[in-house]
Amino acid sequence: xxxxxAGPGGSVESVVGTAAGGSSRPRTxxxxxxxxxxxxxxxxxxxxxxxQTPVGEALVKGLMRAQLALALRLSxxxxxxxxxxxxxxxxxxxxxxxxxxxxSLPWLLLGVASFPFLVGVGWAYVxxxxxxxxxxxxxxxxxxx
Amino acid sequence: MNPYVIPSLILVxxxxxxxxxxxxxFARTTSDFLVASRSVSPSWNAAAISxxxxxxxxxxxxxxxxxxxxxxxxxxxxxxxxxxxxxLLFVAAPLRRSGAFTLPDFCQVRLRxxxxxxxxxxxxxxxxxxxxxxxxQGAGLTFTTVTxxxxxWGALAVGLVVTANVALxxxxxxxxxxxxxxxxxxTALAVPVIFLVLQWQADGRPAVTPPAGPVFxxxxxxxxxxxxxxxxTTPVQRGDELTFPAGTPxxxxxxxDAHLGAGWLLPGREGSLFATYSLILATFLGTMGLPHVxxxxxxxxxxxxxxxxxxxxxxxxxxxxxxxxxxxxxGRIYAPRLLMTGRTDAVVLLLPEAxxxxxxxxxxxxxxxxxxxxxxxxxxxxGLLTSVAGxxxxxxxxxxxxxxxxxxxxxxxxxxxxxLALSLYVANMDVSRVVxxxxxVAASSFCPLxxxxxxxxxxxxxxxxxxxxxxxxxxxxxxxxxxxxxxLSGWPAQLVGQPAAWSVPLAFLVMVxxxxxxxxxxxxxxGALMLxxxxxxxxxx
Numbered sequence: 001x002x003x004x005x006a007g008p009g010g011s012v013e014s015v016v017g018t019a020a021g022g023s024s025r026p027r028t029x030x031x032x033x034x035x036x037x038x039x040x041x042x043x044x045x046x047x048x049x050x051x052q053t054p055v056g057e058a059l060v061k062g063l064m065r066a067q068l069a070l071a072l073r074l075s076x077x078x079x080x081x082x083x084x085x086x087x088x089x090x091x092x093x094x095x096x097x098x099x100x101x102x103x104s105l106p107w108l109l110l111g112v113a114s115f116p117f118l119v120g121v122g123w124a125y126v127x128x129x130x131x132x133x134x135x136x137x138x139x140x141x142x143x144x145x
Numbered sequence: 146m147n148p149y150v151i152p153s154l155i156l157v158x159x160x161x162x163x164x165x166x167x168x169x170x171f172a173r174t175t176s177d178f179l180v181a182s183r184s185v186s187p188s189w190n191a192a193a194i195s196x197x198x199x200x201x202x203x204x205x206x207x208x209x210x211x212x213x214x215x216x217x218x219x220x221x222x223x224x225x226x227x228x229x230x231x232x233l234l235f236v237a238a239p240l241r242r243s244g245a246f247t248l249p250d251f252c253q254v255r256l257r258x259x260x261x262x263x264x265x266x267x268x269x270x271x272x273x274x275x276x277x278x279x280x281x282q283g284a285g286l287t288f289t290t291v292t293x294x295x296x297x298w299g300a301l302a303v304g305l306v307v308t309a310n311v312a313l314x315x316x317x318x319x320x321x322x323x324x325x326x327x328x329x330x331x332t333a334l335a336v337p338v339i340f341l342v343l344q345w346q347a348d349g350r351p352a353v354t355p356p357a358g359p360v361f362x363x364x365x366x367x368x369x370x371x372x373x374x375x376x377x378t379t380p381v382q383r384g385d386e387l388t389f390p391a392g393t394p395x396x397x398x399x400x401x402d403a404h405l406g407a408g409w410l411l412p413g414r415e416g417s418l419f420a421t422y423s424l425i426l427a428t429f430l431g432t433m434g435l436p437h438v439x440x441x442x443x444x445x446x447x448x449x450x451x452x453x454x455x456x457x458x459x460x461x462x463x464x465x466x467x468x469x470x471x472x473x474x475x476g477r478i479y480a481p482r483l484l485m486t487g488r489t490d491a492v493v494l495l496l497p498e499a500x501x502x503x504x505x506x507x508x509x510x511x512x513x514x515x516x517x518x519x520x521x522x523x524x525x526x527x528g529l530l531t532s533v534a535g536x537x538x539x540x541x542x543x544x545x546x547x548x549x550x551x552x553x554x555x556x557x558x559x560x561x562x563x564x565l566a567l568s569l570y571v572a573n574m575d576v577s578r579v580v581x582x583x584x585x586v587a588a589s590s591f592c593p594l595x596x597x598x599x600x601x602x603x604x605x606x607x608x609x610x611x612x613x614x615x616x617x618x619x620x621x622x623x624x625x626x627x628x629x630x631x632x633l634s635g636w637p638a639q640l641v642g643q644p645a646a647w648s649v650p651l652a653f654l655v656m657v658x659x660x661x662x663x664x665x666x667x668x669x670x671x672g673a674l675m676l677x678x679x680x681x682x683x684x685x686x
Contacts, residue, residue: 060676067679068600071234078230082223086421089412096412106412110219111470115463118223118230122456125234130449133681140684 063136067129074125082114147498149512150291157329157516161322161523187450191457193320194441196327198225198458199465200276200525201283202580204330204518207466209490210578211473212483213402215409220421221581222466224428228584229462231592232433233455238448239599239678246443247532248436248591249540255598257668258606261613266540268590268617269436270560273533275583275624276435277564278571280526282579283490285568287518290491297569304565307526311534312557320444326524327461333517334468337497337510341475344500351478358405359395359481364388367482373400401487409477420643424581427645431584434591436536437528447682472496494518533560571628581643582624589648590617593656599678601660602671608660616652620644 089096089106098105203225210218245251249265252258281300288299345351351362369385375396381387389395397405432438445451476483476492479500483489493514501507537556571579590613597604597612623644626633633641640647660667668674 056676057672060672060679064600064675064679074234075231078227082227083422083425086220086412086418086425090418093411093413104216104410106216107219107410107470110216110223112467114223115226115466118227119456119460119463122230122233122459126452126456129238129452133449137681137684 059139063132066132070125070128070132074121078121081117085109147291147508147511149508150515153512153516154519157519160325187454188457189320189324190444191454191461192324192327194454194458195461196323196330196524197437197441197528198462199327199330199521200580201280201518201522203465203469204521205283205286205490205493206279206580207469208472208476208493211470212476212489212492213404215404216412217421219470220424221428222469224425226459226463226466227429228432229455229459231429233452233459235596236433236599237442237451237455240595241442241445241451242448242678242682246440247536248439249536251595251598255674256604256606256609261606261610263540264610264613266536268613269536270533271621272434272583272587273436273529273560274564274567275586276580277526277529278568279579280522281564281568282571283518284522286488286490287494287515290494291515300568301565303522304561307523307530308557308561311527311530312554323524326520329520330517331465333513337514338468338471340506340510341496341500345475345478353474353477354407354410356407357394359477359484361389361391361393361395361481362479363391365482367485370486371400373398395481395484398485401485403484405484417639419639419646423643423646426649427581427585427588430592430649431588433595434587436532440532449681469493475500530557530560582627585645585648586617586620586624588645589620589652592649593652597656602675603660603664603667604656605660605663605666607663607666608656611659612652612656615655616648619651620648
C-alpha cells in the first residue's frame with residue numbers, strides 16, 4: 001500500500017513498515033524527515049498539524065475529545081464508586097453498621113479498599129490514554145490512502 | 146525524656162544534608178539546583194513528589210482526627226490520595242507539555258496576560274502560607290510532646306531553621322533527598338505499627354469501642370488544659386491533675402470536641418452530608434492547585450512520563466495512607482488520655498511508648514516516629530517555602546534575571562513571616578483542618594483555571610480572572626473568617642467552614658460565563674497551544 005504512494009525509493013517503503021511496527025522510533029523519525037523534504041504525499045497530516053489547517057485542527061480536536069471523554073468516564077467511575085458512599089451510609093444506616101470479618105464495613109471501604117481502587121482507575125487511564133496517543137501518532141504517520 | 150530522640154533527629158538531619166551534598170555534585174544548571182535534573186526515572190521522581198507531599202497533616206494529623214472523630218474523617222486521606230488521580234486524569238501530561246514551571250507561568254503561557262499572572266501570584270502566596278501554617282503547628286506540637294517545652298518555641302524554632310535553610314542554601318531538594326524522606330516517613334510509621342499490632346494481639350485483642358466508651362488501661366494522670374466540666378457535671382480547672390485508676394471510663398471533657406461513644410465506629414456522626422461532600426470536592430480537586438506540587442512535574446522529561454510518575458505517586462501515597470488510620474484506632478485503646486487533653490494530633494508520637502511501655506523497644510520506636518515527623522515537616526515546609534519565595538522573588542520583587550541571591554533571601558523571609566505568626570495564633574486548630582482549608586482555596590481558584598485552560602479553547606483572560614476572583618476570593622474570605630473570625634453556628638458555620646461545595650462550582654460557572662461574554666479575547670494562537678498541550682512529543686512537530 002505504501003510503495004505506490006511513496007514513489008521515490010524502496011527505502012521509504014521499509015521505513016513506513018517500521019513506523020507501523022512502532023518499535024524503532026528514532027530511526028523512523030529521521031527518515032520521515034527526509035520524506036518530508038521530498039514532499040511525499042504521506043506526510044500531509046503532519047503539515048496539516050503544524051500549519052493549523054482545518055484538517056489539522058480537526059485531528060487535534062479529535063485527540064482532545066478522546067482524552068477528555070476517557071478522563072470524564074473514569075471520573076464517573078470514581079464518583080459512583082467512592083462519591084456515592086456518604087449518601088449510601090446516610091440513606092441505608094445498616095450498610096454503615098455492617099461488619100465484614102469483624103471489621104466495620106465503612107472502615108474497610110474507606111481505610112483500605114479505596115486506595116487500590118484509585119490506583120486501579122489511574123492504571124487504566126494511563127493505559128488507555130497512551131493507546132489514544134498511539135492511535136493519533138499512527139494517523140499522522142500513515143500515508144493517506 | 147526519651148534518650149533515643151535527640152540522636153535520631155540529628156541522624157535525620159545529617160543524612161538529609163549528606164544526600165543533599167552528594168546530589169549537589171551532579172547539579173550543573175540553575176534548574177538542576179532548583180528541581181533536580183530532568184533525567185530522573187519516574188519511580189525516583191514519584192518517591193520525591195510523595196516525600197514532599199506527605200506533610201505533618203498526613204503524618205500526625207490524620208491519626209489525630211481518626212482518634213477524635215472516627216470513620217468520617219477517613220475522607221481526608223482518601224481525598225489527599227484521590228487528588229493525584231484528578232491530577233492524572235485532567236492535568237498531568239498537558240501541563241508538563243506546556244513547559245510551565247509555576248502556576249503564574251501557566252497563566253502566562255496559556256492566556257498571555259500579565260494581569261492574570263499577578264492574580265495567580267497572590268493566590269499562590271495565600272495558599273502557600275495557609276499550607277505552611279499546619280506544618281509549623283505540627284512542629285510546635287512535636288516539640289511540646291517530646292521535650293515538654295512550649296508550643297510557641299517549637300513552631301518558632303522549626304520556622305527559623307527552615308527559613309534559614311531555604312534562604313542560605315536554595316532548595317537543595319535534590320530529588321534523592323525528597324525520595325529518602327518518603328521512605329523514611331513510610332518506615333517510621335510501618336515498623337512501629339507491626340509491634341503495636343503484635344502487642345494488641347498479646348493483650349488479648351482489647352475492643353476498640355467497649356460498650357462504656359474508651360477506658361484507661363493503666364493508672365493515668367491527666368493534667369487539665371482548660372477550665373471545663375467532666376461528663377457535664379464535675380467542674381475542673383486548668384492545671385488540675387486528675388488520676389484515674391486502671392479500668393475507669395474516660396470522662397467527656399466539655400472543652401474538648403471528641404466522640405467517646407460507640408457511634409465513633411459509624412459513619413455520618415461528624416458533620417453533615419454537606420460538609421462531607423464539600424471536603425471530598427476540596428481534596429479531590431485541590432491537589433492540582435498546590436504550589437509545591439506543580440513545580441515537581443517539570444522534572445519529568447515528557448507528558449507520558451508525567452502520567453506514569455503521577456500513577457506511581459498515587460500508589461506510594463495510597464500505601465502510606467493505610468497506616469495513620471491504624472494509629473488513630475489503636476490510640477483509642479492505648480492513649481485515651483489525649484481525648485481529655487485535646488492534643489490528639491500527638492497520638493502518632495505517643496502511641497509506641499504508651500502501648501509498648503517505657504522500655505528500650507518503646508523508646509526506640511518512639512524515636513523513630515519522631516524522626517519521621519521531623520522529616521514530614523522539614524520536607525514539606527522547605528518545598529513550600531521555596532516555591533512561595535520563588536514566586537515572591539520573580540513576581541513581587543520583580544527581580545527577574547537581574548535579581549541577586551540577596552533578593553531571594555529577602556523573599557524567603559517575607560514568605561515565612563506571615564505563616565509563622567499565624568501558626569502561633571491558630572495553635573488549637575486540628576492540623577488536618579487547616580490543610581483542608583488550603584485545599585478548598587486551591588480547588589476553587591487554580592483547579593478551574595487548569596482544567597478549563599487545558600480542555601477548553603474558549604477560555605479568556607478576563608473570564609479566568611473573574612472566575613479566580615469569584616471562587617477563590619469567596620473561599621479565601623471563608624477561610625479568613627474561619628481562622629480569625631468569631632465562632633459561627635448552624636448553616637453559616639457549615640457554609641463557611643467547608644466552602645468548597647459552593648465555591649468550586651461558582652468558580653467554574655463564572656469562568657465559563659465570563660469567557661463566553663468576552664469571546665473576542667480568545668488568544669489567536671490557541672490552536673497551536675492546544676496542539677502543544679495534547680500532541681505526543683514523539684511527533685516532534
